[in-house]
Amino acid sequence: MLGPPPPLVDSSAGRGVCIMSASWRDKQRPDLVNFVAAFLATNLYRLNFMALSPPWGQSVAFIFETDWLPERQAAVFSRVSTLKRQFKYLYVVVVVRSAEQNESFNQSYFKYGMELGCPTFVPVCDPEMGFEKIVRIAHARGVCKQKDIVAAMRTEREQAVQCMDAFLRVVTSIPGIDSHDANALAQAIGSIEAIAKASKESILENTDLSTEKAERIVRFFRDPQYFLSPKIN
Secondary structure (H helix, E strand, O other): OOOOOOOOOOOOOOOEEEEEEHHHHHOOOHHHHHHHHHHHHHOOEEEEEEOOOOOOEEEEEEEEEOOOOHHHHHHHHHHHHHHOOOEEEEEEEEEOOOHHHHHHHHHHHHHOOOEOOEOEEEEEOOHHHHHHHHHHHHHHHHHHHHHHHHHHHHHHHHHHHHHHHHHHHHHOOOOOOOHHHHHHHHHHOOOHHHHHHOOHHHHHHHOOOOHHHHHHHHHHHHOHHHHHOOOOO
């Protein structure tokens, strides 16, 4: 009888949903299925069983072969070939309990023309170790995804700051327009293109700028002689 599994990941880490094939569940020993459910619950993952058919794109998928049988090698590698086109991240966990099974698996790997790391195969010695590997990999991929999102948000913020700096340089180059005025225009009117098209009435209605400043902005963008003539702030 399998004992309660210890947690592998920090309880403060992000939770997830583990979706497993219902047909796979029906072929397993009840104690292994119970172990899987308890293991996931301990590590703050929710378990759902369902028929897996749609292409999941960015999801992480696992093929879990709980006992390597030479007569099943064609079916296993056929499924690998199908799923690696549907999932961006696919891992194949294979239980090889003996030297003979390990040799059979290695021969089959090259027989069916697998590319190294595409997908990644993870040989293990028993189903419990296999599922621990699955949880560790899934958790690591989740952490990587969170870091990718944070990095993307940081890049977007940096780009936004750079765009705002460029906006302020352009708008404050208009005589008599300061940073406060530029920020007011950005919030009320929008882009430089929108400001260039805005009427004096629109600027006065939507900002706290004076009539004189609104007229200067309109002339700056629409009167080439005013734009090109020397100015003294």
